[in-house]
Amino acid sequence: MAHDGSEGHSPDGWLPDRISVGVLTRVFTPELVDAAVEDAGAREQRRRLLPARLVVYFVLALWLFRGRNSGYGQVMTKLADGLYHQRRAAGLLAGQQLDPDGWVDAGGGRRWRQPNISSLSRGRGKLGPAPVRFLFEQVTGPIGDEEDPEVSCCGLRVVSMDGSTSDVPDSAANDEHFGRPSNQTRDGAFPQVRWLAAAESGTGSLLGASVGPYRDSEQALARDLLEQGCFSPGMLVLADRKFLSWALAREFLATGAHILWRASASFTLKPVKVLADGTYLAELTPPRTSDGPPMPVRVIEYTVHTAPAGGGGHEETSELFCLVTDLLDPQEYPALDLACCYPRRWGCETVIGHHKTDMGDGQPVLRSKDPAGVEQEMWALFAVYQAICKITGIGAAAAGIPPDKISFPHALAAATDTVAAFSP
DSSP: OOOSSOTTOOOTTOHHHHOOOGGGGGTSOHHHHHHHHHHTTOOOSSOOSSOHHHHHHHHHHTTTSOSTTOSHHHHHHHHHHHHHHHHHHHHHHTTOOOOTTOOEEEETTEEEOOOOHHHHHHHHHHHOSHHHHHHHHHHOSOOSOTTOTTTEETTEEEEEEEEEEEEOOOOHHHHHHHOOOBOSSOBOSSOEEEEEEEEETTTOOEEEEEEEETTSOHHHHHHHHHHTTOOOTTEEEEEOTTSOOHHHHHHHHTTTOEEEEEOOTTOOOOOSEEOTTSOEEEEEOOSSGGGOOOEEEEEEEEOOEEOOTTSOSOOEEOOOEEEEESOOOTTTSOHHHHHHHGGGGHHHHHHHHHHHTGGGTTOOSOSOSSHHHHHHHHHHHHHHHHHHHHHHHHHHHHHTSOGGGSOHHHHHHHHHHTOOSSOO
């Protein structure tokens, strides 16, 4: 640990407090990171080799640097090397001898050296997932202009909800906590964490996320999003056929948001009244009559016909889509507008693709061998993704172009290139 210094000294000039994550520090300011640490009760009692703020930035940086040559030591070197060697050079210019153990003057009479891998691992463990989740929750929310047609439909802000899984290291602790997929002949190669995200249409900005064991259903994770307060009046929530049920629909509608969810082929919806536009009213019924009254919904059924470009060939017809919504007025909410809006749900799959590929380049399995570490990693993933979205949104607004026209991989690479050991 760091030593040679009085407690309570001003952090100005204290080397670890000057380390940043480049342009992402505009979103995750030192003050916000300190508040996250304080909220989780993870504040250290003394200034150490790895102050909690530095550990948070290190955890975030692990998602900026993936794949080859991106171990703990290499990532910390990318964060701290510039300042560290600047201090070593300053000492040499002042006529000091280089410390054989690598200590440098870190400000305020204290000394510091780059921590080793075991210290970084212990630092992650002491920090836990709570501060990183706090950070993520402070920067979530819509960023698009409600007047943007890519963001809204029929005057409602469009939000997509979708989930996925990620492989985690094959440790006994992860296997017991998360579980793994299996079939009749064998178990999957890795345990998996299941996660769910809600993203704004047109921008990909996250409104919230939920993380749980593989055995958890996406409906259970959706209820976690509800508890987080991700949905509000004026929103139209898109979701696929895994979510539709009387109970979950009622819970979503209680937030004031509206739903446009796909029904599976096996979901029974008996027409009550056929409307002039060809859609019909039906009822979602509760499992038991004592649970509550049936819920009136409107059903939109359609197929998509695709003609070959340039003419000729055979026209292709899609499977039947069956959408269920609480927007009952066909004049205020035309069926064609809602049917054309639903494909935006796949925009959330694009968001998931960014998480699983662009930000996991070369390392599809997470790093952590324990459940708390996995959760910390997942919240850091969401946090870094959201920070890039917010910065992209600021740049798009300044340039007067839609956010979805900016390449996420390019934005990620640009953010990574700004990481240095100097304050932003």
